[in-house]
Amino acid sequence: MSRFDEPRWRSRRSVFLLVQGLVFVLLGLGLYRLQILHGELYQVHSQKNSIKVITENPVRGHIYDRHGRLVVDNRPSFSVFLVPAQTSKETIHRVSEFLHLDETEIRRKVLGSGSFKPFKIARHVDLTTLSFLQEHVLELPGLEWKVEPRRFYPYPVAFAHVLGMLGEVGDEELKRSKEYEPGDLIGKKGIEKIYDLQLRGRKGYRFVKVDARGRTVEEVRTSQSRLPYPGKDLFLTIDSRLQRYADSLMQGRPGAVVLLDVRNGEVLTMLSEPGFDLNLLSGKIDPAIWNQLLGDSLHPLYDRVCQASYPPGSTYKLVAAIAALNEKIISPNWTAYCPGYFRIGRKVIHCWNHKGHGRLNLQGAIKNSCNVYFYQLGLKIGIDVWHRYSRLFLFGRRTGIESSVENPGLIPSAAYYDRVYGKGRWTEGMLANLAIGQGELLVTPIQMAQFVMILANRGYYYQPHLTLRFQDPVTGEVEAPFYPRQHIEGVDSTVYRVVLEGMHQVVASGTGGRARIWGIQVAGKTGTSQNPHGKPHAWFIGFAPYESPEVGIVVLVENGGSGGAVAAPIAGQLLRRYFYYQGKFDYRAERRAIAAWLKAQREKAIQDSLKQLQNRPVEEN
Amino acid sequence: MVNRWIRSIDWLILLPVLGLLAIGCVALYSSSHSFQSMGHQPNYFSAQLLWVALGLVGMTILSLVPPRWIQSLSPHLYVLSVLLLGAVLVIGSTGMGATRWLKIGPLRLQPSELAKLATLLALARYLSRPRVDVNRPRDFLLASSLLLLPFLLVVRQPDLGTALVFAAMALPVYYWSGLKSGNLFLILFPGLVMLASFNFYAFLVVMAALFIYLLASRRSMALISFNFLLNVFIGLLTPVLWNHLKPYQQQRIRIFLRPEMDPLGAGYQIIQSKVAIGSGGLWGKGFMQGSQTQLRFLPEQHTDFIFAVIGEEFGFIGAVLTLLLFALLLLRITQFASQCRNPFFSLVSIGIGTIFTFHVLVNIGMTLGFLPVTGLPLPFISYGGSAMLTNLAMIGLLLNFYRHRFEAG
Structure with a gap:
């Protein structure tokens, strides 16, 4: 009768035993799932937990x-x-x-x-x-x-x-x-x-x-x-002394210097000016320094050798000359008269020498860089031939030098003008402009260096490169890339002879006279390329020695003025250094000379400004 | 003489307990070793050995005292433990964001452990009185208030896990003391209504079920409407209360229910525990070879997650052996409770069985990753002095009752 009677407990006991049994079956199944079914998965997990990779x-x-x-x-x-x-x-x-x-x-x-x-x-x-x-x-x-x-x-x-x-x-x-x-x-x-x-x-x-x-x-x-x-x-392949010397020659003026060995394509100097201090950018870059570099009006981060492209100016007259000779459009003795200006339709364009050069043959025109001669030559060649020869000398495509930012430049063609201006809406005047290296035409200094190498070798060239060899520091194993000799097909060797002689005269007695060095015959071509950004770009391209070329050189001073006056002297200095001091250069003497020269420059600058100050009217208070 | 002594002991209870104590000490030794290799931690193993020894002495004493003493002392014990719980809230020492301990000299006592046993004794004593019938609302409410007082005090600490033990004790003990199934359902319904109240349709379905059930139960109209309205009230109030909680409180409850929401806190513990157990495989990694344990990826491994140490180092075999020992002990306690002539003994026994079952389910369920992290220790195995003493005291009581099992109350 009591609530605690035996039979009633028995039924309740079954309920309890059932519930407890269920609890243990549940826990057992849980264990089985974790340890037996997924055991391997969790073993991997626990390994990952405690084993760490240290790089x-x-x-x-x-x-x-x-x-x-x-x-x-x-x-x-x-x-x-x-x-x-x-x-x-x-x-x-x-x-x-x-x-x-x-x-x-x-x-x-x-x-x-x-x-x-x-x-x-x-x-x-x-x-x-x-x-x-x-x-x-x-x-x-x-x-x-x-x-x-x-x-x-x-x-x-x-x-x-x-x-x-x-x-x-x-x-x-x-x-x-x-x-x-x-x-x-x-x-x-x-x-x-x-x-x-x-x-x-x-x-x-x-x-x-x-x-x-x-x-x-x-x-x-x-x-x-x-x-x-x-x-x-x-x-x-760079010679660090020449590189630094080139840097000192540029004195921070924006521009580019390339000196390369024409016998194998090794680049001895490749300088883009102004540079920047790599040590400041080593590791974590200070944003203040970075922004300062980005904001600098001279754009020091810009690689002027490979990344920037410029109108080549008169240096490019050589392409027109080769095209005309090789296509037999003119003979070397063909002459033209330069009165100092040239008329196309109703437009009159002037030669750089307003007095006129008179009657000139090809070599004379190269030597004096006569625009009028090349206007006429350009019109005779036509844009298709000009374009074909530009491409033949590898303009308009990357040289393949070890640069991450190389620019292919731009060689306009008839199709290009059709696209930009519309069919029939562009004039021959544009072609006349191209023949003297102006207009839409854009080249990079490294392309010019390659061009100089082709000329110096009379058609033979190597891909310009910076890599001499790799060396494994542990085994000492050396691995040198191979750059095969290549050849520009279809250009007659007599054509090169005429043009190279013209280049020789440029330095010997022409516009490039200031690239002359004692004892070494230098051949070259100046360029003064007009551009919308201010003063013309000063160009000098050349090679030496004339008889058996060793090195080719390209100097560009952005908005520097006349090629003959600004770029040619720099090229001359660098060539002088290359030929005179190969390996056995007295560095101290040179440093003293440079120091003295810099001091003189400074003195002069001080004197100049003093003079200016003296000439200025004295202001009140 | 010896024969009589042997027969006076319930070996089916004592042996599993001794086995579990041994397993616990081995696991704790391994875990303690990982602490020591880290340098600056107390040696839990030696401390636990001391507690086990003390507990066994206490157990023996409790198994020998006259059982009447226990019955008559239980109200005093209840009052004492409630006072201690109150003292914890006032002067207790704090750790891990909760105030659970009373400092007495070098000892830290956890009164909530003692309160479990004391409350059970008081409840059993009340329900075993001949006139008391838990089916009567008055007696039901009185019995429940005995539970509610320590429950609320422990919730305030806050120690939700331990508080739930008081709640979990209620229904099995009521049921054992004669609660009718019909009334059992009536008690269960408000909880169901609370859960369902967060979804309107679930709420409708539950309320409809309740309505049909009440009609079918043929109670008085007054009772039916009171009960129904009470449940409607609870259902409507729950969302209001929920919205009244501060966001961090809501978050705490959500994480309690779904630990994977908190991968760096509770979720991290669950993940590491599952990895530890799972990677143990069939045979385990071997004593002191578990990487999760020894490299301390396993959190709280000497207390709440000690079962994961067993699972990792002794594998499926070791873990199942542990489970079997628990199963043997708990089924035996239920069996024994049903054999007792004395209602008080019987109720206390079933209560003890319930407490142990709840602890085992919640602790191992948490370690295996299918129950929330509550911080309930595993009886006889987890480190902890108060719990060890209380658990062994409970075993002492069972052994005592066993010796007097043929005496009617």
């Missing part, structure tokens, strides 16, 4: 010039870290004050995360600063530092465009190569970019067991672990 970056290859002089190497640079889990507000305050960092920014990033992963707060800390921090490390909990190699450039400005800089890998580049991982530094421009894969070396991987807080417990040896392998050293 060890290889040492990036050094770069040397053709004589083995160092151009880029790696120097230790110190980065400072804070471990969020161990550091304090006080530490952040003191460190950021000392290193001139934004304290609130660091506080925001470091505090509160509680992570044991060191957070980088500063790069490129110098040794003095670091030593001071190291002395006080006991008072600065959570402070850590690490040595990270940083690119160091002994000649940061002269090599700026050839070498290019490194930067953190971007999304696009990550897709391009499997070698790249987020956070990597890779070449962003120039040689560093072109040969990034050779220079960067191979990463090493270590596997370590870590605990839940990310601290290393022990090293794990696996078949995948490997040591980092340093990148290959690169020897450039």
